[in-house]
Amino acid sequence: MIEVKDAVKRFLDTNVLDHVDLVIERGDKIALMGPNGAGKTTLVRSILGFYHLDSGKIEVEGYDPIKNRVKVLEKISFIPQTPPPIKLSLTELLEYVSKSTGTKEEDIKEEAKRMDLDISKNLAKPFFKLSGGMKQKLLIAIALAKRSDILIFDEPTANLDPKAREKFYHLLSELPQEVSTLFITHRIEEVEGLINRKIYMDLGKVVEDERL
């Protein structure tokens, strides 16, 4: 599904991605780990087409994330490391998501309910005024409702209370077998039951890649 070939990304003369090779297959459930600054977020952002690589290439189902960003992003759901302070109201955000991806707003509301988030009361509120946990829940609901082939989460549970975290992991365990997930996480014990592959990065390199 995702193929990273000899990818190099340099920031200020350091190789933040240092000749990374990685193939993610359909159904892979990956925990991506590594110390702060290892390059995890950079790798994910490159897959999403935010960064132009200095050399090497990335393909998602054969598409280049920069030249074919729409094709690539149709297949991916992404949750960032921290919820961004989006000024759109929830109604507008849902409109953006549904019109750009073809997801039904109903489905998002449904997923939100499953995360114990009732958005009907907050529809007129700007997104950034929700509580940290509510924001995260909504982003999760959007990501799941999109029914993507690939889910990429950059530490998605940081703001969630233990109950919400449980819930989230439960929803993930219900995902279809063929969906690939990539978690960036520092707490491996939490996702232990959800993954079948562990990748460890350090200093811009993949240093360990273990299938369970």
Place this chain on the structure above:
Amino acid sequence: MKNLLLMAKLDIKESARSRWFFVYLLVFGGLMALFFITGITDSVVMGFTGLSRLLLVYMQVTIVILPIFILITTVKSISGDRESAILEYMLSFPVSLKDYYWGKMLGRFVIVFTPVFLALLMGVVYGVIKGGELPWKMLLVYSALLLSLCAVFLGIAFFISTLVKSHDVALGASFVVWITLLAFIDIALIGLMLQNRWDDNFIITLALLNPMEVFRVGAISLFDPELTVMGPVAYFLLDTFGHTLFLVYAVLYPIFLGAVFAFLGYYAFRKKDLL
């Protein structure tokens, strides 16, 4: 195209709620109201009829404040979203960069143009109610000039916004652009001319390249040169090119310049890292 309009619509909604837009409305609406109260329309000074005088004063003030307003509110549209990671999330959806960039631009255009245009209309309506004649030509020309002034500074603002990674630098850059262009409208040019250190052709070229000066001369060109205190550069330009030709230039050149900057910004947006 569908997503382009979606981006435009969402940007309009978001801006319309924002504090800066409120201030913007207040400034231009208030400006017109102030003109009414101070009675600029009532007097007939130096051959101006009340209404055209009102509109000219409005345009004169607009030259100074509209560009800086557009610049400081618009440069943060992309650089600010980038800094706060909003861009990272919004662009993780399957929207092409083309739709995103031009949609934002279209939305911004509507947001900055509508208030200045409405204030102009407000002035005309007020003047006509007070018994003036409807100045068709003036309304048309001034609307076109306002539109092209909005276009050029939006283009420049988007260019800065995509090129610069931090919001503070973007603000600083817009301020420099504004001050520079402002410094080179007629008054400063006269100073240069008087010093006689610069070739006249060079000064005329500077004037023709500066969208703010072009706007100013365009606005003033509707008046009889004998009656107005327009400054030697403006006089020279109108005398050389003729009023009609100059007006066409005054409307088209800023739009062209704005488009060039907008496309350069778009190019940078596509070719550089998004975050």
